Amino acid sequence: xxxxxxxxxxxxxxxxxxxxxxxxxxxxxxxxxxxxxxxxxxxxxxxxxxxxxxxxxxxxxxxxxxxxxxxxxxxxxxxxxxxxxxxxxxxxxxxxxxxxxxxxxxxxxxxxxxxxxxxxxxxxxxxxxxxxxxxxxxxxxxxxxxxxxxxxxxxxxxxxxxxxxxxxxxxxxxxxxxxxxxxxxxxxxxxxxxxxxxxxxxxxxxxxxxxxxxxxxxxxxxxxxxxxxxxxxxxxxxxxxxxxxxxxxxxxxxxxxxxxxxx
Amino acid sequence: xxxxxxxxxxxxxxxxxxxxxxxxxxxxxxxxxxxxxxxxxxxxxxxxxxxxxxxxxxxxxxxxxxxxxxxxxxxxxxxxxxxxxxxxxxxxxxxxxxxxxxxxxxxxxxxxxxxxxxxxxxxxxxxxxxxxxxxxxxxxxxxxxxxxxxxxxxxxxxxxxxxxxxxxxxxxxxxxxxxxxxxxxxxxxxxxxxxxxxxxxxxxxxxxxxxxxxxxxx
Numbered sequence: 001x002x003x004x005x006x007x008x009x010x011x012x013x014x015x016x017x018x019x020x021x022x023x024x025x026x027x028x029x030x031x032x033x034x035x036x037x038x039x040x041x042x043x044x045x046x047x048x049x050x051x052x053x054x055x056x057x058x059x060x061x062x063x064x065x066x067x068x069x070x071x072x073x074x075x076x077x078x079x080x081x082x083x084x085x086x087x088x089x090x091x092x093x094x095x096x097x098x099x100x101x102x103x104x105x106x107x108x109x110x111x112x113x114x115x116x117x118x119x120x121x122x123x124x125x126x127x128x129x130x131x132x133x134x135x136x137x138x139x140x141x142x143x144x145x146x147x148x149x150x151x152x153x154x155x156x157x158x159x160x161x162x163x164x165x166x167x168x169x170x171x172x173x174x175x176x177x178x179x180x181x182x183x184x185x186x187x188x189x190x191x192x193x194x195x196x197x198x199x200x201x202x203x204x205x206x207x208x209x210x211x212x213x214x215x216x217x218x219x220x221x222x223x224x225x226x227x228x229x230x231x232x233x234x235x236x237x238x239x240x241x242x243x244x245x246x247x248x249x250x251x252x253x254x255x256x257x258x259x260x261x262x263x
Numbered sequence: 264x265x266x267x268x269x270x271x272x273x274x275x276x277x278x279x280x281x282x283x284x285x286x287x288x289x290x291x292x293x294x295x296x297x298x299x300x301x302x303x304x305x306x307x308x309x310x311x312x313x314x315x316x317x318x319x320x321x322x323x324x325x326x327x328x329x330x331x332x333x334x335x336x337x338x339x340x341x342x343x344x345x346x347x348x349x350x351x352x353x354x355x356x357x358x359x360x361x362x363x364x365x366x367x368x369x370x371x372x373x374x375x376x377x378x379x380x381x382x383x384x385x386x387x388x389x390x391x392x393x394x395x396x397x398x399x400x401x402x403x404x405x406x407x408x409x410x411x412x413x414x415x416x417x418x419x420x421x422x423x424x425x426x427x428x429x430x431x432x433x434x435x436x437x438x439x440x441x442x443x444x445x446x447x448x449x450x451x452x453x454x455x456x457x458x459x460x461x462x463x464x465x466x467x468x469x470x471x472x473x474x475x476x477x478x479x480x481x
Binding site for chain 1: 337411
């Protein structure tokens with residue numbers, strides 16, 4: 001008896017076999033092929049035990065809450081494909097380059113000697129460094145304030161964190177943009193920290209506006225376990241140093257030029 | 264396959280109701296889109312989680328899929344099933360996200376501190392009738408790790424094809440549409456995925472099955 005190929009058994013198991021009836025017939029008569037099919041099924045059954053977390057009964061509402069502010073009044077028509085976020089990001093990057101080139105050009109014209117020319121890359125990097133630095137500062141402040149939240153009265157059953165939650169929602173959008181930009185720029189270290197920060201911001205943004213002291217403690221612990229405040233501070237410091245390093249040197253005044261010409 | 268299969272009547276009713284919501288959204292009633300988001304978010308999340316392997320990325324995929332769906336809704340008008348359409352958008356974005364994640368991981372020097380999903384995903388939580396002895400816990404965690412590694416080792420196309428076919432019960436044509444491939448090539452991709460998973464996991468799964476049969480596993 002000619003046995004079934006592994007390909008046929010897998011196709012049969014996954015419901016995509018063409019000659020299903022013939023395979024069934026063979027399986028009914030052949031113990032060896034039945035055994036082989038059982039071994040395939042055991043692997044697939046084990047994979048079926050891999051759980052998918054339940055996102056919660058109000059998950060649909062949460063998704064709507066997240067995306068609603070980002071939706072235009074009317075959905076896109078065909079020409080609006082050109083206004084998709086990724087195309088806008090690309091257009092933004094091009095605009096940033098043009099601005100950088102313009103700024104670099106101005107430096108070049110003023111100086112005229114070839115020294116102290118701020119390269120396009122430096123200017124572009126500075127724009128990112130300054131913006132991300134500010135974003136990290138805002139995030140750090142929000143997380144510190146959240147960590148310091150406490151009920152005004154020990155008997156109080158709920159703590160209002162709605163202000164931090166709203167800030168986390170705003171910061172989350174910014175964070176995604178900066179993370180994607182950092183990735184495009186090939187800055188994996190910065191992208192990695194922004195990725196971790198995003199997870200914390202996501203947790204806070206998805207928390208209820210009022211939490212019990214126990215829930216607040218859980219949020220605090222998550223922040224502590226991930227060491228995110230420390231990482232944010234380290235990256236902020238690093239960004240400050242990068243900002244200093246990429247600052248163009250002050251333009252030479254006439255007297256310094258004269259001094260140099262004497263040498 | 265785990266996908267809940269609704270009855271033909273309820274599928275038809277949902278599709279009709281979706282079509283009305285799409286029409287109203289296109290006419291400028293933004294709240295009508297909310298109905299679609301709330302109705303399909305869970306399904307899209309499940310697909311996204313299985314494709315990306317973590318909650319954080321899955322949530323991003325869900326949001327992005329509905330945002331893109333809204334932006335492209337004008338192109339959808341002639342189609343019949345919004346659920347399938349947004350599913351396809353999510354699968355495509357999940358593939359992009361997986362590729363991006365692979366790049367990130369390969370660049371990252373330090374290992375991740377802790378998985379965001381933690382213990383709640385432990386397969387043991389689903390096995391309530393067996394006592395979680397330390398040995399079982401170790402074995403289950405080890406098996407889960409091996410399964411996750413085996414899934415992660417699949418190519419993006421193989422993982423997509425396997426998730427969509429095995430877990431989500433999608434048709435071969437639907438998967439072929441996402442993979443931009445032919446039906447035959449897609450069937451081969453499903454086959455390769457299962458074959459690779461089998462090669463990676465059968466030695467472990469086989470040992471466990473044998474141990475259970477002999478009563479040596481606690």
